[in-house]
Amino acid sequence: MTIVHTEGIFTHEISWCNCPGERLFPASITKPKTAFTFDVLNHFLIDALECKTSAMSFYQKLKRFTNNAFPDCIPDRYQELMRVSRLWRDLKHRKWFGFGHDKEQDPRQGELALFCPACPQPGINLPPDWKTQYDSDTIMRQYVMDGNFTAQHMKMNKPELDVSLADGTGYMVAEKPYQAHLEQSLDNKERSTCSNHRAINAANINKSNLQALVIYDVGCQWSINFQSRVKSSCSLHLPPSLEIIPAVGKFHLAAHKLSCFPRYSLNFIKGAGHLDEVYDDHMRDSNWKKIVNMGERPFLQREVNLPCTSQFLHC
Template sequence: MLYHSERLYNYYSALQKLTDNSGTRRLPSRYKEFVRMKLEYAHLKSLKRAGRIHDPSGVSGTKCGELTVVCPACPDPEVNLLRDWESAPSERCFLYTLFITLDACFQLKRRMVSSVEKDPSLGIDLGYFVEVEPFRQYLLSVTDQKEMSTCSSLAALDYANSKFSHGYATTGVCLGVCARQEFIQPNSAANLQVRERYANMDYTFASLMRHHGRNLSVVVSYDIVCQWSKSLLQRVKTLPPLVRLDLVSTMVRFAVLKLHIHSHTKHFQHNYSLYYLPGVGCTDGKGIEWPWVNIVMGPGAHTETLNDHWGHWNWQKTVGLGEPYASYETSA
């Protein structure tokens, strides 16, 4: 798996050494071409895996978020639910709950190198990232959001607000995964600018919800959910129609990941604990902490590399689902 820029460089260096291990010959550098070739290859592979060749509209007809590996276990009325699921008695409603967990990763900075013109993405919105232009326009329309925390022992926001950002085009990435199976959600990733503004996470959350059934109830976990959820309903009204529609009609409950719950005040611990929320089972929400990867590259390569990495992550999750579910079956 050559998703990591460092591994890509090591692989290239190994090829150079195989060509001349003495270091006495001056070999022409083909590293740029090699990186471009790798990104194109990954993109073509994802088109192939999505079966675009069998669609008469071909590559140009690929829809947003279509080049992703979707979770086969999350409730989807058109795929894996009974026809009358909406009339299920309340004690069985937990079966039709979608668990989403959100987070921002500040390690995923991208240095101010290259440009979109020099290094365009091959299909940024076809995979795990949100559509660039509507997202950019939305951020321009958002005035500074007052993010004063009322949860005294919570440092995440203040830390995020004061995060060092000089020399970086992107200061991190925010992302949504399904909390039970840990699949990266289609169109659920967005590049952060300077800090973890609510606007980024509002957009990311609404964007990923487009890909889910409208009447499902949803549990959203996020480390600063006690603050983020406070005026979320007002804020989603300002989102562009592209992502706004599905969210308003959705029934949403909020929780803090178990990993982070003790950093909140007692009041918020009681109100947002996954231990106390009915119908959540043993969900911990910590799956969002795993799928991060460190990279330093141009904007197109950054997107393509993460898309490739997350596609591989979701595929590994898909092939790994069978065994634990079989063991649940036998132990039930």
């Protein structure tokens, strides 16, 4: 069997037994050839939540733990990880909320969701007179948009094969009311008054083959019709006196028109924070992967003298 663990991916001969305390999760129900340890499934769950690690990146990391020079020699169990991690996540959630394997009752709508204690709740984490006690700079609602990233869910040829494990029991709406909402929604294309951004163009493409499209970080365009959409929306109930301050992230603002800078830059918005990011480690790792993969495997197995110069390392 192929055993996927936090320290790598290994092949072992297995003698089946009923020993208590065993912690292997099979990748299939009958005649499994692959199993994941509980530890690696827990690690992937936390990595996905805390580090936003994708399943592909996580499995590539395990392959490099096993053999950093020749990761392609490691068995490919990416699809198995996708399936098992989904089951593992559902089991952990059900256990967390008290729906064990010995209970016949399934969770109902919203019963696998946690209440957010950080959301402003007058009388709970805000005093009842918060409107008069705090000024506008202390209590402010903030929306963060990022337009370079999209979530596209293509319509499936066989939607009956896409089995939901938690349809509406968490934070996402159930499938039937969501489809009813889509049937009533109109797809309006808007002309950009700013630069020719990819995010805006993606919003205006033909979405006949898409089930859902989420686009962010074009604040100059997003804010134009935001108030009117809020007034006509049945799902958003914002105070009419609420002031909306649109902004564009610094990384994306450089691609906007010059007139967007003084109006939407975080440098001129009171209360906005500043931060710097370090990319050295990521670039170093990127160069290492180029070195590993830049030649054929027989070439890499030979003894070669690679030039150790900054020009080579930064190629």
